[in-house]
Amino acid sequence: GAVVSQHPSRVICKSGTSVKIECRSLDFQATTMFWYRQFPKQSLMLMATSNEGSKATYEQGVEKDKFLINHASLTLSTLTVTSAHPEDSSFYICSARVQGYGKPQHFGDGTRLSIL
Amino acid sequence: EDKVVQSPLSLVVHEGDTVTLNCSYEVTNFRSLLWYKQEKKAPTFLFMLTSSGIEKKSGRLSSILDKKELFSILNITATQTGDSAVYLCAVEAVGGSQGNLIFGKGTKLSVKP
Numbered sequence: 001g002a003v004v005s006q007h008p009s010r011v012i013c014k015s016g017t018s019v020k021i022e023c024r025s026l027d028f029q030a031t032t033m034f035w036y037r038q039f040p041k042q043s044l045m046l047m048a049t050s051n052e053g054s055k056a057t058y059e060q061g062v063e064k065d066k067f068l069i070n071h072a073s074l075t076l077s078t079l080t081v082t083s084a085h086p087e088d089s090s091f092y093i094c095s096a097r098v099q100g101y102g103k104p105q106h107f108g109d110g111t112r113l114s115i116l
Numbered sequence: 117e118d119k120v121v122q123s124p125l126s127l128v129v130h131e132g133d134t135v136t137l138n139c140s141y142e143v144t145n146f147r148s149l150l151w152y153k154q155e156k157k158a159p160t161f162l163f164m165l166t167s168s169g170i171e172k173k174s175g176r177l178s179s180i181l182d183k184k185e186l187f188s189i190l191n192i193t194a195t196q197t198g199d200s201a202v203y204l205c206a207v208e209a210v211g212g213s214q215g216n217l218i219f220g221k222g223t224k225l226s227v228k229p
Contacts, residue, residue: 006158034216043204043219044159093158095217102166104150105208105217107158 003027004096006108014116015086021079021111023094029074030096034105035067038091047092050077084115118143122205122220129195130228137190137223139205149181149188150217152204159204162190195227 003026011019023033031052036044048069049057056069066088068080077096081088091112095105120141129135141149148166152159163172165181165188172179176195181188192199202224206217 009157043221044206044217045219046216049216102148102164104148104161104164106161107152109157 002098002106004094004106004108006094006111008111009109010112010114012114012116013084016083017115019081019084019113021081021092021094021113023077023079023096023108025075025096028096028098030077031074031099033071033077033094033096035069035077035079036093036095038093038110044093048079052077081113084113086115089113089115118207118209118218120205120207120218120220122203122223124223125221126224126226128226128228131196133195133227134191134193135195135225137192137203137205137225139188139190139220141186141188141205141207141218141220143207143209143218145210146183147208147210150206150208151179151188151190152206154202154204154222155200162203192225195225197227197229200225200227 005024005026007022033050035047037047038044046059047062050069050071052071052074058064071077091110093110095107097105123138148164150164151162163179168183176193179190202222204222205220208217
C-alpha cells in the first residue's frame, strides 16, 4: 500500500517552456503533499507544501509565481515550472503522507527535468 | 536553524560486512526521525522512529533512536551488493499541521562483491 505515482519521469525541453509534473496517491487520500528538489549529490530540499483545496505553502527562496502548485483533489497535486530556464534543471520529487498519527511520507519516483 | 547531519558521507565495504550509518539532528519541535533508501530514483521508506531506545528491525536492517543525544543509527548486517544506495536520514518537525521533512545529505554506501 501507500503508492505515490509521479509523471512524467523525464522531461527535456527548450528554455521558455512551461512544464507540468503530476503527483498522485494511488491507494490513499492525501490532504497534504510535498514537493522537493534535489541537485546532484545534494539532499532533498523542500520547495513547498501542497494543501488540498487551499493555497500551497512555499519555503523561503522559492518563487511561487515560478513554481505553480495546484492540489485540486485528495489524490492529485501538480507542479508547473513556468517559463523554465536551464537553472531550473533538477530532479523534482513529490511525496504524500498517509493520514493518521505516525505515518511516514511516501515518495514518487521523481521527475528529471532538463532545460536546454 | 534546523539541521540533520549524516556520517560518513560515503562508505565502501565488501559483501558480508556490517555497517553502521549515523544521523545527528538539531531540530525544534521534533516529531519523528525517518530513514530512507535512495537508489536511482526516489527514496523508499525504511523506518520511522519516534521513541528512544526502541529498535526497529526489518531483515538485515535495524535502527534505533536516542532522543537525549539527538542521534540515530542505521545498521545493516551481512551486506549485499543490492544494499548499495544512498541512505537518507530525515527528521519530521511539527509546524502547524504540515510535518515537513528535513533531510541530511545522505550516506552513499557501496558494497563490493
